[in-house]
Amino acid sequence: MHIPDGILSPQVWVPLAAAGGGAVLVAARAARRRLAEESVPLVGLMGAFVFALQMVNFPIAAGVSDHIVGAGLLAVVFGPSVAMLCMAAVVTIQALVFGDGGIAALGANVVNMAVLSTLTAWTIHRALNPLLPNAAVVTATVLGVLAGTAGAAAWVMLSQPYGGKFLGAMMVTHFVSGLVEAAVTLAVVKALRASGLVPGVRGEAVR
Amino acid sequence: MKLSRTRRLLLLGAAVAAIAGVASLLACPFPDALEDSLEQHWAVDGLLTGGAPGSSVAGETTEASGTWSAPFPDYAVPGVECEGLGGALAGILGAAGTFAVLFLLVYLLGRNSAAPSPSATLASICRCRSVRAAESEPDARRDRAGRTRRGPSHVAVSPLPGNAAGGPRRRPGHG
Numbered sequence: 230m231h232i233p234d235g236i237l238s239p240q241v242w243v244p245l246a247a248a249g250g251g252a253v254l255v256a257a258r259a260a261r262r263r264l265a266e267e268s269v270p271l272v273g274l275m276g277a278f279v280f281a282l283q284m285v286n287f288p289i290a291a292g293v294s295d296h297i298v299g300a301g302l303l304a305v306v307f308g309p310s311v312a313m314l315c316m317a318a319v320v321t322i323q324a325l326v327f328g329d330g331g332i333a334a335l336g337a338n339v340v341n342m343a344v345l346s347t348l349t350a351w352t353i354h355r356a357l358n359p360l361l362p363n364a365a366v367v368t369a370t371v372l373g374v375l376a377g378t379a380g381a382a383a384w385v386m387l388s389q390p391y392g393g394k395f396l397g398a399m400m401v402t403h404f405v406s407g408l409v410e411a412a413v414t415l416a417v418v419k420a421l422r423a424s425g426l427v428p429g430v431r432g433e434a435v436r
Numbered sequence: 437m438k439l440s441r442t443r444r445l446l447l448l449g450a451a452v453a454a455i456a457g458v459a460s461l462l463a464c465p466f467p468d469a470l471e472d473s474l475e476q477h478w479a480v481d482g483l484l485t486g487g488a489p490g491s492s493v494a495g496e497t498t499e500a501s502g503t504w505s506a507p508f509p510d511y512a513v514p515g516v517e518c519e520g521l522g523g524a525l526a527g528i529l530g531a532a533g534t535f536a537v538l539f540l541l542v543y544l545l546g547r548n549s550a551a552p553s554p555s556a557t558l559a560s561i562c563r564c565r566s567v568r569a570a571e572s573e574p575d576a577r578r579d580r581a582g583r584t585r586r587g588p589s590h591v592a593v594s595p596l597p598g599n600a601a602g603g604p605r606r607r608p609g610h611g
Binding site: 232257261264266268270278281282285287289295296311314318319322325326327328332389391398399406424 | 447453462464465466467470476509510527531532539546
């Protein structure tokens with residue numbers, strides 16, 4: 230769901246760039262009190278893991294593909310602040326180094342994937358985790374993807390004359406992609422918990 | 437299977453390399469869901485076919501492509517003719533770059549309170565010989581025998597910056 234350049238109007242992307250930058254600063258401030266020395270390599274590896282996963286597009290309909298966002302995975306494993314930092318780093322590197330997502334649209338993409346998706350996934354996971362740990366991961370991942378999608382659709386619709394059909398297409402395709410992502414996320418979270426690299430269902434690795 | 441934390445991290449790193457360098461080559465080439473939605477509506481509204489993607493109802497959109505050009509556009513390495521090899525290289529470079537950026541960022545963020553040295557942080561990944569030698573020094577051995585410390589010293593006793601303010605901290609399971 231990387232918005233390219235040439236889509237967003239300045240009235241949309243300038244405030245979003247400010248919001249994205251501000252959110253990253255807040256996340257960095259919140260993260261610094263949570264980070265232990267031992268978590269440094271794990272955070273870097275999980276960020277690289279999400280970068281790699283985002284390269285693997287899978288088909289979701291005729292002629293349409295999508296990739297995993299990874300916000301749900303990072304939010305479940307690390308909690309909100311560190312997950313936001315990881316997602317922001319991934320999205321920024323994709324835009325600056327690989328031309329994936331626009332430069333002017335970078336703030337919008339950070340807001341969608343690093344803020345909306347991550348915070349939605351974390352909030353839902355925290356609410357459901359005590360009752361149904363597996364369902365919590367699945368629900369958090371799907372709704373996290375949809376939150377980021379709703380953001381992306383909103384910014385595009387504020388800039389372009391697209392109506393409800395655009396929003397509908399975005400939500401349907403990303404819902405399918407979100408289901409795939411939820412399955413992958415659950416498998417990865419279970420594997421990481423089994424490995425002992427991240428805590429069991431009761432906690433997050435760094436917050 | 438009881439692997440050290442270092443080895444488990446290396447295993448995760450190997451998985452990252454495999455996904456970035458191998459699985460990425462199997463990526464589906466269709467446009468992604470957002471691009472597809474945009475293309476359909478561009479075609480419908482004539483924005484793309486009109487050749488004016490810079491115009492919109494809300495005013496000028498921004499083409500930033502003139503101000504910055506990505507060194508590896510579309511996950512390809514310029515100069516590498518073979519598409520697959522270029523994609524694999526771009527994936528590995530991107531994953532390594534992401535790791536490096538986050539490693540540095542998280543290290544710098546955690547430095548003030550926890551004061552971990554760069555060498556200790558690196559050692560927690562590679563567990564180099566000097567660290568192992570340091571662990572087997574007489575006083576360290578005595579310490580281990582006396583108090584049965586868990587794991588290598590540079591991992592187990594890292595001071596947790598969040599503890600003072602944030603109450604009991606849930607730690608990764610050592611087991």
